[in-house]
Amino acid sequence: MGHLIGAALCGDAIFAEWAARANIPCIASVDELCSRLKAEPVDCIFSVANPLILPPDMFGRARQGAFNYHDGPLPRYAGTHATSWALLAQESEYAITWHRIDDGVNAGELVVRRQVLIAPTDTALSLNLRCHEAAVEGFRELLTGLAKGKLTARPQALVDRSYFPRRRRPDAAGCLRWDRSARDLSAMTRALDFGPYNPNRLCLPKAFVGDDVVIVRRLEVLPRRSGLPAGSLLEIHSGHWRVATGAQDVDVCFGGPDGQLLDARALARNFNLDEGYRLPILSGDQARSITAAHEKLAPSEDFWRQRLEQFKILQLPFLSASVAEAPHRWQSSSWFIPSALAKLAPHDRTEYLVTAWLIYLARIAGETELQLGWTPASDRSQAGLKAVEVLIASVVPMEVTIDLAHDFEEMRKAVAAEFAQLRAHASFARDLIARCPTLRGVEALRSHRPWPLGITITADSCSAAGDLASNASSETTLSGDLLTFELCALDGSFRWHFDASRLAPEQIDRMTQHLQNLLCAVVADAGLPVGRIELLSPEERTYLLEELNRTDAAYPSDLCIHELFEQQVRRTPEAVALVHEDERLSYGELNARANRLAHHLIALGVKPDQPVAICLERSLAMVVGVLAILKAGGAYLPLDPAYPCARLRQVLADAAPRLLLCDAAGRAALGPEALVDVSVVDLETATPAWAELPACDPEPRAIGLTARHLAYVIYTSGSTGTPKGVMVEHGSLVNYLHWSDRSHYEEAGNGSPMLLSFSFDAGVTTLFGPLLAGAKLRLANPIAQIHALAGLEDGQTYDLIKLTPSHLSLLNKRLEAYKGPAPTRALMVGGEALIPADMQFWQEHFPNVRLINHYGPTEATVGCATFAISDAVEGLANVPIGRPIANTRVYLLDGHGGPVPFGAVGELYIGGAGVARGYLNRPELTAERFIASPFVEGDRLY
Template sequence: MDPAARPIFSSIVLGSGTLAIACAQLAMEMGHVIGAALCTDAIFADWAARANILCIANVEELSTLLNTEPVDWIFSVANPLILRPDVFERARQGAFNYHDGPLPRYAGTHATSWALLAQETEHAVTWHRIDDGVDTGDVVVQRQVLIAPTDTAMTLNLKCYEAAIEGFRELLTGLKIGKLTAYPQALVNRSYFPKRRRPDAAGYLRWDRSAQDLSAMTRALDFGPYHANPLCLPKALVGDEAVAIRRLEVLPRRSGFPAGSLLEIHFSHWRVATGTQDVEVCFGSSDGRVLDARALARHSNLDEGSRLLILGDEQARSITAAHELLAPREDFWRRRLEQFRTLKFPFLSSSLSDAPPRWQSSSGVIPSALAKLSQNDCTEYLVTAWLIYLARITGETELQLGWKPASYGWQADLKAVEVLVAPAVPMEVTIDLARDFEEMRKAVAAEFAQLREHGSFARDLVARCPTLRGVEALRSHRPWPIGITLTTDSCSVAGDLKTSHRAGPALCGDLLTFEVCALDGSFRWHFDASRLAPKQIDRMTQHLQTLLHGVMADAGQPVRELAILPAAERAYLLEELNRTAAAYPSERCIHELFEQQVQKAPEAVALVFEDERLSYGELNARANRLAHHLIGLGVRPDQPVAICLERSPAMVVGLLAILKAGGAYLPLDPAYPCARLRQVVDDAAPRLLLCDAAGRAALGAEALADVSVVDLETVTPAWAELPACDPDPRALGLTARHLAYVIYTSGSTGTPKGAQNEHRAIINRLIWMQKAYALNATDVVLQKTPFGFDVSAWEFFWTLLEGATLVLAPPAAHKDPDALVNLIISRRITTAHFVPSMLVSFMDTNGVDRCTSLKRLVCSGEALPASLAQKVQRVLPWTGLHNLYGPTEAAIDVTAWTCPADFDGSVVPIGRPIANTRIYLLDAHGAPVPFGAVGELCIGGAGVARGYLNRPDL
């Protein structure tokens, strides 16, 4: 590399925030080349990247850089890192640091807050040389900053910010002209404030102090809404809670009442007596909102004339000491809390999360599998097994749980100290299911060490950090639903479950806490019985013991392969729940069963569309004539025949005719975009198309060029004089193993694919539906689902196989809830299908409560919200609600659930497998998951599709 081409690194800037950016920009304006920046926050790092300045991550990288590229100057601006002499001495002409206080007084951190607490009227900022002490180098520039009586930490910091930039300009000018005067600090006058130091009583207001002291405390701890508060919140101890002080105003008068007397209660504030003048106090919530002061008083059983607690000197010292003990660990916890996440526990039995919790504690268990282990090993085995179990049943491997930290043994027996400390902290463990148990145990042991080292954090940390303030769950005493606690109290004493509405001291999970006794290796559960059933706790105990036996039998296997299910539960899941065998006419085709119904009641009304009615006999005759025509055109079994029509009697005739001719209907919805229809036509390559004018327009002339078209709207159809008799399936070589339809998936997960479903699969589904819901000749079924969705198949064929009446909704009515309400009322509809998103609109429509004929509401296609199911029960109590689930690849539906009248669950289940269907819920590695846990749904049995059209690879 040409030495002349190498850049000249004249300066390096270290620091954070906009002040470091402003100083770096000023240096460049005054002729400095910024060769690199050591960025201690994202704000400065982003700026450096945009300015094409080399960004250094740490002091070690800086030292390496300076070994090869010495510079003239190092400028440290809002920089929390301490530089070693071997680093700053490599600056050829000097290294300088900015300090936001008047050195040698107010050395250390948070100088502006300490000056406000001391009620100073003058302040200053300082630029000084860096030496081997902290803030001890020679002063080169110092600029005075006046403190106003109303200044807060935020406003004083802004004044210092401006003074810092002007001071830096003065520094750069002195460097440029070679006239920079430096003088040593008078260290005899030095005062130093370490980072861990905290104000008196950690910000709790002591009402017997002067009003000026209380005002100074409140202002010194007010960093504004957008900046982190690195010290603590100003707060009052009100009842059992610490309430943040948003504003405190000193009044000109003194009431003469004892300090701490609550003199007046207003919506916006309280008036409180102090050691001198009275003060007005406004309160704020942890998310920064103003609190209703009257509601706060009511909640705390306070009235005008009540006295607030006054802290004694010893109590205040204990609170301060506790906070200072927690302070060095705050950055660790803040980083964890910024990654806040919770587990969704799969076994919830109710949605009553807003009801008061009913805490229960299970009897303790000493796992027999761990009998030969030491106490410490026993604890680690239990916690590791529990975490593996959670990963297995939730499908989540990066776990964050609530952990109850060890007690620090606070000296003051005071509620203020208890309120100060977070009762639960985040435990983090990644469970690698491919690893063995011993490797996971080591990870848990490492996390134990981290938790012991860092203890807990001040509870107001969340409210002090803008990045955490908006996370609602973190404002709770127990943000994590699942918690773990280690105790020295034996869990193994047998006894009945204990019930309470108050959380015990062991609880650190909002739903469930796993408690392990470190003395005897026992464990038990504390849980909210309003959301988690005791029988589920018993099952989890069995699961955990099964897993532990597997560990002791073979600890070297990947933890994903450890058995969780006892033999009885495994047999229940795999066999008992899948005992669905039922007889059905598996050898018959759909249209054959329709033809049997025609013979039973040929005059019965089969189809209603607007003013048109068709009897079973008429519908069958029309379909037969068209079917004979299609047979003459060469339709054969398994051949896809496209059909693109608006909803009308011709659509139903066309579907039946295709089936009778032996073909498989391929529905093309004319409401779809032309490109989507062309995609399906190109993939399926049908040789024949049944359509009407809407179908022609939707497909376009180009798509019609390669297919023979049968126009069902022609005035004199070619098949009008053909026989009305049923075609003989045997003569056509047609069996129930041939295709009934090919329906293309939505393509939401990739390219749409044509699922091929056979007659026998659809017959199984329809016969099951009849046994489950008992349709009869008096029933009226609404057909509104576009026929490109497989739900339409049961609307058409279940109705026509059972002798009921099919009412076709007008083409666009399925999107119009008002039209549907009117249609259901006028036609006395008894059975209708809705996807839940449409059901929401339907239930909100005027007149829905007049749909008194409606006996059955069937839902599928989307998850049915529990709140919507409960609304249907309230508004239409005479209507049965049925939730069905099934993919297009499995003959419409494979599971079913009927909503009970008293349903209050949080989740609507998809139910149990239908007839001749097997359902397995498996984890990512093919093992069955416990009943109610998260898993992949695997389907077997009569309904499974043959495969995808023209996709043998799938």
């Protein structure tokens, strides 16, 4: 209508987007609006569907006044949810109003009124929509009157005023009373129907069924009356129940908390109901108690809604491996008072214990923002009223942020502040979850105990002394679906209730000991940051740092990797070492070819620790080239020509090798520009310069080569930053392969197919492993070989197949219809997180195959930990990485470098013989990541 909108104050994202598109400034708060109006008065202020109360002094800043839209016929139906209250009163005529704003709520002079008729089938949703349409027309009338100066204002007849405060709730908070008339029940159902997408800030229509309530989604009044007692279940159909009321019969449809309609027959079966059953009839006292309980909690609904919208699950990291659904097996520990708190008053003990447990949870779970289940104190005025207990949440979210840099007293104050919040807001109506679209989709919130971990404070230990295993009714004590920390306010003692199907008693004992250790440390030094409080006993510390890392084993630490290969050559010179398509090389032939090339590389100036790039497609020459670089003293830098050109050039530029071994595929992959600054040795040449050089092994000591020099430089994937060249020494590689060969290969066995890229460190296992054990190394295109494993075609069984989980998924699809013998004696999977279902496939199809989860970063020389999968993996969320391999140590440390408790979350540190020297040409990172081990003298620690 040609007016300029100066600004908009709103809390609605969609409206804010519209305002932004229309170039209307958005204001974030009432204070900001006040400041703006002081600086620049306006003609009018319009308040439309506005939940904020504006200060009276603001209205004087509007030259023509401030006006509010109300969805009711003032002075009647002032307040909130006016349309619902009108439907409950079964009104047939209605209206909306625009009125001037004064210092009262909905009390100013009326300026526009528009009639709205109420249909017999209207719901809160449909009536609200028609009211909004009338409001738009009324707004045009308001603007026209303001523009022409012909706006008529009249005072409200306050004698006719009725007011509905925000906290007011309908009779029995929407619970249907079957002894009322069908029209009353219909009015209740329709008045509380706001549609599926709008928040319902009143309550939902509900029906008591057995010991629970179910949401009523629709109720239809029938033209007949059965004459049976009110509440009688007349008929049960898949879509509805037919129920007798105080007047006509009704058909009732039910819904779940997720908003979906329920199968009415299945609902009846769940509650063991049949036709003829009589649904509970609420008495007047019960209805009044339910209404009063809901009205008492109503002011806190926004608090709980906002907190529930931040729903998060805190889980213990040391749950038992299986996550398959199983019935709860509740156990209770004995009551316990920590000796460190014996001199404190019971109230102080309770605060100390809760604070200590929350600190402990933050420490072991690696989380600082905690949300747990909390059992609110019971309302003594409602105590024992089963109907109220069913309708009100028995567990609410407790929220505490644990700052590990603060001391215990500061954290205790934070816990005390949260206690005060919980006392002030008590609980919430259970149907809140179904009433809020933002909460309805959170499946866990539909449970009575959504949080795995909970806290309950009881009045005394005697009143709750029963063991949950023998007293099912005492489950009301539980606030956690896995573990409840129960404290006694009378004497400051505590005990645990836990699901023994997922938590072992020894884990509970360990937590008790850790709490005791923490509290003793707090009493000794209250000023210590809580993140540095010692949780471990000396015995557990020794176990974690020493017992779990007793991996010392003899290995030829003074030899280079190619020297071990040469030993195998001397043992089995005629045995087949290398197979590629129709080509084969014996150990003696492979060694001789590598030696001739090695002498050539030495003549070209290759020195120990010098990276030599090699970029060849999969072939005999690729293996010859790798061995030749090692024999010449260099460190091979693998470049897979199948990798993207940009990736290869990035690695080549960063490593800056002086020498490159390649073939036509390598040249093409790198491109001519990349070859300008590097000397190229072409291994495809028909008349190689090294053809007539000696076939004898170069003497490592003659060229100054030791096991402390580099064997290879392999670049990381770059998934956590810029790719970095990891420098691995011969000694580290020898340790890894000595461990691997002893357990996986048989001399003269069928060895391994090399299915992984030689630019990926996981491929090291099957590149060198067979050659050091006298077995066969088979080369083929990785993906092609996965789809057509040679072992499946010629009946062979490999000693070991090593794959990534991604490749394993491909192989499993290939094997779904396969009925022959197992393709391998051992299957090793590494490089990514393992998918339990893929392991389950092998357990079912090839039960005799050894299954190995192999873990380790590139910086730990291929792998540092291994886990033999012998137990069933069905239902597992993940597969353990296992224990450290030979001469390797694995530590889980906290942010201060101290060991975390057994089973807790920490940062993984790897020490021992396998740790790489560092990153090539990245001394600033090497200094940060590769440090001296504080636990084992002489080790590097990654």
